[in-house]
Amino acid sequence: MSEEIRNFDAYNPTHIVFGKNRLAELENLIPQDKKVLLLYGGGSVKKFGTLDKVKKALANHQGEVGEFGGIEANPTYETLIQAVDLVKKENYDFLLAVGGGSVIDGTKFVAAAAVFDGDPIHIFGNGIGEKKPITKALPFGTVLTLPATGSEMNSGGVVTFVEKKAKLSFGSAYTFPVFSILEPEITYTLPKRQVANGVADAFVHIMEQYMTYPVGAMIQDRFAEGLLMTLIEIGPKLMAEETPDYNLRANFMWAATNALNGTLSKGVPQDWASHGLGHEITALYGIDHARTLAIVLPSLLEVRKAEKHDKLVQYAERVWGLTGSDDEKIQQAIEKTRAFFESLEIGTSFQAYDLGEEVVEELVAQLEKHGLTSISERGDQTLEISREIYTRAL
Amino acid sequence: MSEEIRNFDAYNPTHIVFGKNRLAELENLIPQDKKVLLLYGGGSVKKFGTLDKVKKALANHQGEVGEFGGIEANPTYETLIQAVDLVKKENYDFLLAVGGGSVIDGTKFVAAAAVFDGDPIHIFGNGIGEKKPITKALPFGTVLTLPATGSEMNSGGVVTFVEKKAKLSFGSAYTFPVFSILEPEITYTLPKRQVANGVADAFVHIMEQYMTYPVGAMIQDRFAEGLLMTLIEIGPKLMAEETPDYNLRANFMWAATNALNGTLSKGVPQDWASHGLGHEITALYGIDHARTLAIVLPSLLEVRKAEKHDKLVQYAERVWGLTGSDDEKIQQAIEKTRAFFESLEIGTSFQAYDLGEEVVEELVAQLEKHGLTSISERGDQTLEISREIYTRAL
Numbered sequence: 001m002s003e004e005i006r007n008f009d010a011y012n013p014t015h016i017v018f019g020k021n022r023l024a025e026l027e028n029l030i031p032q033d034k035k036v037l038l039l040y041g042g043g044s045v046k047k048f049g050t051l052d053k054v055k056k057a058l059a060n061h062q063g064e065v066g067e068f069g070g071i072e073a074n075p076t077y078e079t080l081i082q083a084v085d086l087v088k089k090e091n092y093d094f095l096l097a098v099g100g101g102s103v104i105d106g107t108k109f110v111a112a113a114a115v116f117d118g119d120p121i122h123i124f125g126n127g128i129g130e131k132k133p134i135t136k137a138l139p140f141g142t143v144l145t146l147p148a149t150g151s152e153m154n155s156g157g158v159v160t161f162v163e164k165k166a167k168l169s170f171g172s173a174y175t176f177p178v179f180s181i182l183e184p185e186i187t188y189t190l191p192k193r194q195v196a197n198g199v200a201d202a203f204v205h206i207m208e209q210y211m212t213y214p215v216g217a218m219i220q221d222r223f224a225e226g227l228l229m230t231l232i233e234i235g236p237k238l239m240a241e242e243t244p245d246y247n248l249r250a251n252f253m254w255a256a257t258n259a260l261n262g263t264l265s266k267g268v269p270q271d272w273a274s275h276g277l278g279h280e281i282t283a284l285y286g287i288d289h290a291r292t293l294a295i296v297l298p299s300l301l302e303v304r305k306a307e308k309h310d311k312l313v314q315y316a317e318r319v320w321g322l323t324g325s326d327d328e329k330i331q332q333a334i335e336k337t338r339a340f341f342e343s344l345e346i347g348t349s350f351q352a353y354d355l356g357e358e359v360v361e362e363l364v365a366q367l368e369k370h371g372l373t374s375i376s377e378r379g380d381q382t383l384e385i386s387r388e389i390y391t392r393a394l
Numbered sequence: 395m396s397e398e399i400r401n402f403d404a405y406n407p408t409h410i411v412f413g414k415n416r417l418a419e420l421e422n423l424i425p426q427d428k429k430v431l432l433l434y435g436g437g438s439v440k441k442f443g444t445l446d447k448v449k450k451a452l453a454n455h456q457g458e459v460g461e462f463g464g465i466e467a468n469p470t471y472e473t474l475i476q477a478v479d480l481v482k483k484e485n486y487d488f489l490l491a492v493g494g495g496s497v498i499d500g501t502k503f504v505a506a507a508a509v510f511d512g513d514p515i516h517i518f519g520n521g522i523g524e525k526k527p528i529t530k531a532l533p534f535g536t537v538l539t540l541p542a543t544g545s546e547m548n549s550g551g552v553v554t555f556v557e558k559k560a561k562l563s564f565g566s567a568y569t570f571p572v573f574s575i576l577e578p579e580i581t582y583t584l585p586k587r588q589v590a591n592g593v594a595d596a597f598v599h600i601m602e603q604y605m606t607y608p609v610g611a612m613i614q615d616r617f618a619e620g621l622l623m624t625l626i627e628i629g630p631k632l633m634a635e636e637t638p639d640y641n642l643r644a645n646f647m648w649a650a651t652n653a654l655n656g657t658l659s660k661g662v663p664q665d666w667a668s669h670g671l672g673h674e675i676t677a678l679y680g681i682d683h684a685r686t687l688a689i690v691l692p693s694l695l696e697v698r699k700a701e702k703h704d705k706l707v708q709y710a711e712r713v714w715g716l717t718g719s720d721d722e723k724i725q726q727a728i729e730k731t732r733a734f735f736e737s738l739e740i741g742t743s744f745q746a747y748d749l750g751e752e753v754v755e756e757l758v759a760q761l762e763k764h765g766l767t768s769i770s771e772r773g774d775q776t777l778e779i780s781r782e783i784y785t786r787a788l
Contacts, residue, residue, distance in 0.1 A: 005644045007413025012406070018661065019401025216641035218624045219648050226616025233612065247610035250399045250661075254613050263657075267412065267644075 003215040008266040014153045015179040018254070022181050026057035026096075029141060029179045034094035035063045037087060039107045041071045041099045045145060048189040054098055054143055066090060071099070074160045074167065074282060074289065075106035077121075080113070087114040087138070095140035097177075100194075101149025101201075104142050105157030108175045111137040124159070124168040134172035142180040146190060147253040148198035148290065150205060150260025152180035160283065166370060167279040182257065184249035192239060195252070196344035197290035199235045202256040203228065203340070204293040208271045209264040211301070212377035214310050217268045224264050225318045230255050232319070236343050269377040274300055276375050277386055280366040287353055294341040294348050299393040301334045303385060307378065350394050360390045397609040402660040408547045409573040412648070416575050420451035420490075423535060423573045428488035429457045431481060433501045435465045435493045442583040444539055448492055460484060465493065468554045468561065468676060468683070469500035471515075474507070481508040481532070489534035491571075494588075495543025495595075498536050499551030502569045505531040518553070518562040528566035536574040541581060541647040542592035542684065544599060544654025546574035554677065560764060561673040576651065578643035586633060589646070590738035591684035593629045596650040597622065597734070598687040602665045603658040605695070606771035608704050611662045615708070618658050622713045624649050630737050663771040668694055670769050671780055674760040681747055688735040688742050693787040695728045697779060701772065744788050754784045 017025060030036060038054060045051040058065050068083045087095070087110060097107035112134045113120035125131030144152045151157060156171035187195070210224035234248050234255075241248065258264075277300070278292035287295075305312065309330070316322040316333035323329070341348050350359055364387050367373065375381045411419060424430060432448060439445040452459050462477045481489070481504060491501035506528045507514035519525030538546045545551060550565035581589070604618035628642050628649075635642065652658075671694070672686035681689075699706065703724070710716040710727035717723070735742050744753055758781050761767065769775045 004640050005413075007416065008410075010410035010412065011408075014405075016402075016404035018404065019399075022401065216645070218627065218645045219621065219652060222620025222624060223617055226620050227613065230612045230616060246398050251610070251612045254660075258613060266648075 003213070005215050005217045005267040006269075010262060010266055011173070012153065012176065012262050013178075014176045014261075016153060016182060016257070017179055018182040018250075020183065020185060022183055023053050023057050023143065026054065026141075026143075026181070027060060029181075030058070030061065030094055030096070032062040034139075035090070035092050036061065036065045036094045036096055037083075037090075037092040038065065038067045038096050038098055039071060039083060039103055039110065040067070040069050040097075041073070041103050042069075044189070045098050050143065050145055050186060051098060054096070063094075066092065071103045071106045072160075073102045074158075075102045075109075076160045076162050078162055080106050080109050080159065081120070083110045084113045084120065093138060095138055097140060097142040098145065100144070100146030101151040104144070104151040104177070105149070105159065107140050107142070108137075108151070108155070108157040108177075109159055109170065111140045112170070112172065112175055114138055123170045134170070134174055137172070137174040139178045142177045143186075144180055144182050144253070145186050146194055146198060147182075147187060147256035148194075148201040150202070150257055152177060152182065153257045153261035158279070165283045165366065167283050168370075182253050184246055184253050185244075187249050187253065188244040192345075195238050196235075196346055197288055198256055199231055199238065199252065200294050200341055200344055200346055201290040202259040203231050203235075204274055204290070204297055205259040206231075206264060207297060208274060209268060211308055211311050211315060212269040212271050213308065214314070215268055217266070220264055220266055220268050221314070223258075225315075227255050227259055227264075228315075228319045232340060235340065239344060271377045273376040273381050273386075276367070276372045277363070277389060280363045280370070280372075281359075284362060284366060285353070285355060285359070291346055291353070294346045295350060295353075295393050296389060298334055298338040298341070298348050300389045301337065302392055303389050304376070304381070305330060305334075307376075307380070348393075350390075357391075357394055360387060360394070363390050397607070399609055399611045399661040400663075404656060404660055405567070406547065406570065406656050407572075408570045408655075410547060410576060410651070411573055412576040412644075414577065414579060416577055417447050417451050417537065420448065420535075420537075420575070421454060423575075424452070424455065424488055424490070426456040428533075429484070429486050430455065430459045430488045430490055431477075431484075431486040432459065432461045432490050432492055433465060433477060433497055433504065434461075434463050434491075435467070435497050436463075438583070439492050439539060444537065444580060445492060448490070448537055457488075460486065465497045465500045466554075467494075467496045468552075469496045469503075470554045470556050472556055474500050474503050474553065475514070477504045478507045478514065487532060489532055491534060491536040492539065494538070494540030495545045498538070498545040498571070499543070499553065501534050501536070502531075502545070502549070502551040502571075503553055503564065505534045506564070506566065506569055508532055517564045528564070528568055531566070531568040533572045536571045537580075538574055538576050538647070539580050540584060540588055540592060541576075541650035542588075542595040544596070544651055546571060546576065547651045547655035552673070559677045559760065561677050574651075576647050578640060578647050579638075581643045581647065582638040586739075587682075589632050590629075590740055591682050592650055593625055593632065593646065594688050594735055594738055594740055595684040596653040597625050597629075598668055598684070598691055599653040600625075600658060601691060602668060603662060605702055605705050605709065606663040606665050607702065608708070609662055611660070614658055614660055614662050617652075619709075619712045621649050621653055621658075622709075626713070626734060629734065633738060665771045667770040667775050667780075670761070670766045671757070671783060674757045674764075674766075675753075678756060678760060679747070679749060679753070685740055685747070688740045689744060689747075689787050690783060692728055692732040692735070692742050694783045695731065696786055697783050698770070698775070699724060699728075701770075701774070742787075744784075751785075751788055754781060754788070757784050
């Protein structure tokens with residue numbers, strides 16, 4: 001008797017505006033009477049002209065248009081709360097994120113925090129304070145510059161607390177973007193490193209929702225496998241590109257969105273232990289989010305081989321086309337997964353980032369502090385097991 | 395130089411409520427102050443208790459709850475306009491479709507027609523009258539009893555005009571269901587014939603969006619292939635079921651929804667010629683919609699082999715795992731497609747429905763009358779070619 005597909009709700013009202021020259025439609029996507037705050041990160045949206053294009057597209061907007069720059073990669077509560085204050089003080093009533101997952105996550109938080117009843121610290125839990133639900137948010141749109149996190153078509157976000165060295169997540173039915181503009185050509189100016197990170201991040205998002213145990217959700221499995229095969233096909237091609245290829249970029253962008261827009265998670269168990277372990281690495285050592293996932297995932301699959309046996313075999317056969325005994329297929333699939341990250345020039349061990357065995361206990365202590373003591377799809381990944389995963393990743 | 399993925403918009407605000415015992419949540423899905431009209435078809439929702447369950451779930455609803463039964467398979471304008479009159483007269487402000495694609499399509503039309511500016515005949519075009527856009531609609535939900543058309547998660551519908559022997563479609567951004575309740579167990583009482591029809595209908599919906607020519611939309615292709623493989627896997631199992639299997643029914647239901655909820659059509663060419671040719675068969679001879687598609691599709695693939703060459707090869711390899719020369723793979727894939735329909739006990743020729751060569755010119759005349767003279771993904775399927783397809787299907 002196999003498990004049954006779980007009950008699920010599917011709801012995603014974000015309007016995706018995908019393709020060439022879609023920025024020009026901004027004018028029609030934001031109601032004319034809205035006072036709009038543009039939120040962005042560092043210099044790249046200025047350097048490569050995206051911010052100028054956005055402003056040009058809003059040149060005839062009737063409401064005021066203001067700006068808040070400087071949202072970091074791994075956006076911090078400390079920075080975002082300044083944006084919240086600005087929004088409240090100036091009565092902005094529409095936010096427009098121009099950037100990647102960090103800017104979009106940050107904008108989601110600002111949208112919720114600006115109209116939150118009480119101190120917005122309560123949007124988070126996990127030792128930061130009592131958690132209270134988000135019940136409303138300002139409307140916001142996004143112009144995506146870096147395909148990776150899927151934040152442009154979901155309702156969740158992650159915020160970093162600098163002093164507490166913590167990355168904490170939030171979400172609600174009210175924090176979906178109203179629209180997201182996805183222009184594949186906007187990715188042409190990304191450094192290869194960012195493209196590689198985006199591919200790796202999307203890959204692990206899919207694995208978190210797929211690499212668990214079977215419940216008979218054939219469509220969710222097929223969709224996950226299709227996205228994994230797509231990333232495996234385009235990853236090396238993106239790294240080898242001499243001039244950007246439109247279709248490669250379009251598939252990259254759409255894969256990253258679909259990896260985390262709710263499609264894959266319906267009715268199935270989810271893991272997210274790689275993210276749990278990875279977030280601590282970023283918080284302590286500042287390593288790019290995607291790279292921390294590439295450090296953790298292959299070792300996690302090794303350590304959790306028994307628990308994930310059936311799905312690993314399915315993954316090996318369908319995604320990698322492997323044959324042989326179950327054990328052989330599993331071993332090869334894990335090796336191929338590691339090699340895939342390495343083909344993106346992403347190191348898959350701590351050593352590759354000049355970190356040694358001292359990290360293990362530091363990281364385990366952080367997991368404990370943040371309550372990540374019984375994680376993964378069955379809640380059976382203890383600190384002991386997480387320690388083993390970190391150790392194997394040295 | 396391959397084609398490029400086309401620009402697309404993706405927007406689907408329908409809230410899917412999927413799984414066991416979800417009907418009980420109706421109470422929370424419809425605002426208490428709404429005056430609700432239940433719309434349904436013939437006797438099966440009464441016979442199998444679904445209508446009673448719906449009423450029970452709404453027992454404490456504060457607004458009035460009324461009923462309109464008798465919506466036909468292939469719902470007719472003549473019947474639906476009576477519902478429109480009732481809605482207007484009694485000021486219903488929320489509709490709830492309880493049924494399959496016909497009831498849901500009909501309810502969509504009622505939702506739009508009840509608040510349409512002018513004569514709702516203008517919702518259609520194609521020789522029935524001048525077409526005017528839908529700009530608003532009453533909110534409506536659905537309780538799906540027959541997985542097949544995908545109408546529970548899209549904004550389109552098809553209405554039959556009895557006197558004119560025509561099936562005409564409509565759609566708008568305002569005619570998405572607010573919610574759709576999908577309980578796989580509700581399908582347990584369906585006759586095998588209806589299950590088979592649902593599988594076939596979903597299969598052809600996928601093919602209409604997939605079997606065209608490549609534009610490099612890797613994800614849309616993988617998703618379509620995943621759904622086709624799912625239907626090929628579950629179709630025969632559903633036919634062989636002695637007692638209903640929850641996961642089989644859940645995958646059937648979710649596959650049919652995903653086959654036509656917008657996921658597959660983004661950025662790719664679409665065909666829909668099988669539907670164009672099939673609708674005329676239903677209108678003239680009253681054959682089940684899904685069965686007309688099974689008559690048309692295999693012959694269409696034969697006749698359009700050259701135009702669909704590249705996608706037929708991809709389909710043969712990825713969906714059916716075929717090897718050999720391109721011509722061999724294509725031929726085998728078409729044969730397997732036909733055999734798949736036959737395995738569902740669905741005839742794939744006119745002969746199987748006791749119809750002979752007299753149908754060809756009758757059907758071609760209807761195509762001409764309805765303006766279907768340059769259809770398919772390139773608009774190059776002339777009446778001549780349609781005649782050839784009908785003839786080959788004899």
